[in-house]
Amino acid sequence: MKKTLPPSLINPDHVDFPLLDALARDITKRAGGADALAESFPTMLRRCIDDVIMTPKTGRRSYDELEKTEKTYIGTRVEIELRALLRLSKGRLDTVILGHDVDIKNTMGSNWMIPTEAVGHPCLLVAADEARATCYLGLIVARPEYLTAGQNKDAKKSVSATGFGHILWLLCHHPYPANFWRTVPPDTITRIFAGTTGNQRMATLFRAVQGLPITRDVVEAVAQQQDFMRRIRSDKGRGTRDHLAEEGILLLSGHYDAPLIKALNLPPCAGSEFISYQPVTQAEADLAIRTGAPLCWPPRQGAMDL
Structure with a gap:
């Protein structure tokens, strides 16, 4: 316009x-x-x-x-x-x-x-x-x-x-809601899609884009897998959420984790959206752990290797 x-x-x-x-x-x-x-x-x-x-x-x-x-x-x-x-x-x-x-x-x-x-x-x-x-x-x-x-x-x-x-x-x-990919630097997009597995691509996405609600469609596009929602959940230590937790990064669901999202003063998420966040204080980490969110604190060294 x-x-x-x-x-x-x-x-x-x-x-x-x-x-x-x-x-x-x-x-x-x-x-x-x-x-x-x-x-x-x-x-x-x-x-x-x-x-x-x-x-x-x-x-x-x-x-x-x-x-x-x-x-x-x-x-x-x-x-x-x-x-x-x-x-x-x-x-x-x-x-x-x-x-x-x-x-x-x-x-x-x-x-x-x-x-x-x-x-x-x-x-x-x-x-x-x-x-x-x-x-x-x-x-x-x-x-x-x-x-x-x-x-x-x-x-x-x-x-x-x-x-x-x-x-x-x-x-x-x-x-109105921006096209998500316009908000992400081109070099970050390249890194995201350079991953050879769905877990790698999603982990890079939520590692690079924190504190911003991400829609289910974006997650599906990055995962490029039929059962992409399984990858975003904790999956016996194999899911994206598990890998990020070892790095000290929370991967939260707007549906299941709304109280924690609010308590951490993160932007509100719709039920079908997700948001990642790395606690910066012990108090934030303790708050997340008390709610049952998977989180390794302090982060394990070398955890970024999927």
Whole structure:
């Protein structure tokens, strides 16, 4: 998305205010409130993108690696998921809100392509900026004067520079879960995937990336094994958790170890996420050991050899 967006001109005196304000209120209500929308929308958007990248199955780690048809499908997926999130029905365009036909447009770039059939109708605008890990959700009435003069071969037009000022934003420059692999230095990624076994790759992952929740999909992609969850658990001294414990590193589950994660002041983890952490004080180590977490303290020398 554009780095700089003009201030929204949508106010009670604006010609589109009554319609856009009513639509925005209904969308927010359907989402369960403003806070719920701010939480559920970014998560939905991240899932739509990651499910198409399919890192565990394809080995791809970014949107840029997708085929053109896959990038197009993300827009369709977002439309379907957004309707489900807001409990909206299909309409003559993409959906119907308060009796109005509404088109849903998604972009991973800096603008949206508005089809001729949506001109004159309200559009629900969705955008994800992978580089900045920000997302956007807005409403605009696609009036001709808000669109560019030029069009593509399908007669679709974009929102003009001045047209951006006529968007009512529900979420703007809003954080959303970053693509995990964008947060990891390239040399670290190389080290992770240099491992010849699933245990080696996962141990390198959790050794190198500590204090950060890591999703099940990332673990599956790194393990490259069908029974990857077995490797992440204690497995009679053979699992990734066992090897890291000998190095003095905790490998915690958001589902089973939530109290310990909170006690160590680590970022909250969803039930399907994992986080690693090496205690820095005896008190932290004692706390972990008291909860039953496997941990060798002080770490055994030479324990990094799997």
